[in-house]
Amino acid sequence: MSTKSSWTGRFRSATLEKFEPEDLLPEVQPAYVASWIYIFGVATLAALIMLVASGLYLTLEGPAWWHTSNIGHYVNSVHLWSVELFFVFMVVHLWGKFWMAAWRGRRLATWITGCLAFFASIITGFTGYIIQTNFDSQWIATQAKDGFNAVGIGAFFNTLNTGQAILLHVSLLPLVLGGIVIWHVILVRRKGVVPPIDEAGE
Amino acid sequence: MLRILEINLNHPAHYVSVGPFSVSAGNLTIILAMFAIFIIALFLPFPNHDQTEKHAALKSEKR
Numbered sequence: 001m002s003t004k005s006s007w008t009g010r011f012r013s014a015t016l017e018k019f020e021p022e023d024l025l026p027e028v029q030p031a032y033v034a035s036w037i038y039i040f041g042v043a044t045l046a047a048l049i050m051l052v053a054s055g056l057y058l059t060l061e062g063p064a065w066w067h068t069s070n071i072g073h074y075v076n077s078v079h080l081w082s083v084e085l086f087f088v089f090m091v092v093h094l095w096g097k098f099w100m101a102a103w104r105g106r107r108l109a110t111w112i113t114g115c116l117a118f119f120a121s122i123i124t125g126f127t128g129y130i131i132q133t134n135f136d137s138q139w140i141a142t143q144a145k146d147g148f149n150a151v152g153i154g155a156f157f158n159t160l161n162t163g164q165a166i167l168l169h170v171s172l173l174p175l176v177l178g179g180i181v182i183w184h185v186i187l188v189r190r191k192g193v194v195p196p197i198d199e200a201g202e
Numbered sequence: 203m204l205r206i207l208e209i210n211l212n213h214p215a216h217y218v219s220v221g222p223f224s225v226s227a228g229n230l231t232i233i234l235a236m237f238a239i240f241i242i243a244l245f246l247p248f249p250n251h252d253q254t255e256k257h258a259a260l261k262s263e264k265r
Contacts, residue, residue, distance in 0.1 A: 036246050037243045039243070084232070
């Protein structure tokens with residue numbers, strides 16, 4: 001329980017004072033981290049950085065550019081393949097963490113934020129599918145509209161409203177996903193990487 | 203030259219169906235590749251893994 005009188009002091013106690021610089025940016029990791037299965041978290045982050053960078057470029061230039069110019073096709077393809085790799089790395093990361101029960105050692109919040117990041121990524125991916133502005137996205141949007149109507153939320157989230165989908169995909173959802181990912185990484189740094197189940201002391 | 207590497211996708215997708223389950227060949231390929239990557243990641247030795255373990259053991263001995 002903090003004894004600080006102002007909210008800024010309490011906020012500082014709850015955040016900055018809980019972290020040692022060595023924990024946030026460590027130079028060494030335990031020996032068990034020298035395994036390929038521990039690579040997929042940072043590989044997911046690398047794919048996310050490529051996703052955001054290529055997405056920003058697509059946002060600047062617009063659909064006419066990515067459908068017609070050579071460089072537009074290339075950046076569009078970089079965005080697509082970054083998504084493919086992002087999900088592949090994230091799912092392998094999820095499998096690895098699930099089978100090593102990565103919520104052990106008071107790491108439940110890390111596990112939960114990882115799950116939230118996964119769900120937020122799926123929603124972001126779906127909104128990306130319906131703003132390609134091609135026949136594929138028209139097909140997906142109309143099919144999804146039927147699905148959302150069937151579960152009773154078609155009036156709240158209208159997949160045929162391309163403007164809404166674009167704003168969700170390039171503004172709101174990246175902010176939400178980015179926030180969750182930063183939170184997840186901070187928790188990983190704070191609690192440390194989970195040791196293998198047979199590691200002594202766990 | 204790169205034309206050799208091109209895959210013609212201008213046709214209906216191939217599907218693999220087993221009973222009530224149906225999956226496109228492309229998705230099935232990606233799922234199988236993910237399983238393969240997971241298994242390889244578990245068993246492929248990491249570069250310098252032995253030295254890292256020796257280094258960690260030395261450090262704990264010094265303590």
